[in-house]
Amino acid sequence: MPEGLEVEIYRRAAEAVVGRTVASAEVDERQAQASEIRSALPGCSVVGVDRVGKLLLIDFDRWQLGIHFGMAGRLIVDGFAPIETLAYSSSQDRPDWDRLVLTFDPSDGAAGTLRVNDPRRWSRFTLNPEVDSLGTDLFDLDPQRLYALLGRRTAPLKTVLLDQSVVAGLGNMLVDELLFQAGIDPSRPARSLSLDEVERLVATARSHLPEMLASGGSDAGLLHPGIRKSLGPCPHPDCRGGQLQRQVFGGRTTVSCRKHQRFDR
DNA sequence: GCCCTTGTTACGCC
């Protein structure tokens, strides 16, 4: 599922269309702004691509298009999919799953297309999206700021870290992976964390997120989709005799180690 | 054919 890492991979692929001009735009009829997007984009040039959390931003000379990939949306640029197989999605690229197709003008820069292919149909396209409600991007975490935010919340840490207004870009798998690597129990009330623990969590994010980005994304961690299903012994190199367990917080499946992520550590 | 999966939003309740 496209979390911040996947969207960063998409962003890098989308840089290929900077400088091109949109010839035509096709948008899934069910999108709230389908007609606005169809009429706004033709004739516009791409001046840059950006990302905030899970939101990809395509900057045009007059507008900004926000793309949220839901849980299964794949970006395809000039026929190339930067992420071939996405967990919980499909590796097929069926034309009837195209939800957004931007075709570029061959007479003005390069031709080609930028597509969002999404079997689940949960991708969302927004003209000039509001980004003020999003929290710190997952690559810009700051221990003091995060500690202050967590201190006001009584909900389980797992739930609060998934809140996009606290940290933008962390999804279900990344939160589990970071808490697993940092050795912190996801069930703890967010405000029970010490500053030391928040610092450990942020240090883990700073070291592991770039590594996972380089090795393909959110499912490149120790708690990959296969082990999330099978559970079994803890795969952490420093943990001996731990067992993985599955719990649900805020309706989200959470995998953690009974031993090295215990509250009493 | 049922159940699981995801991120976000819409509720009701406190």
Add this chain to the structure above:
DNA sequence: AGGCGTAACAAGGG
């Protein structure tokens, strides 16, 4: 007002 918990949503895959 806003935090918290839960349901609902789409639809492919097991």
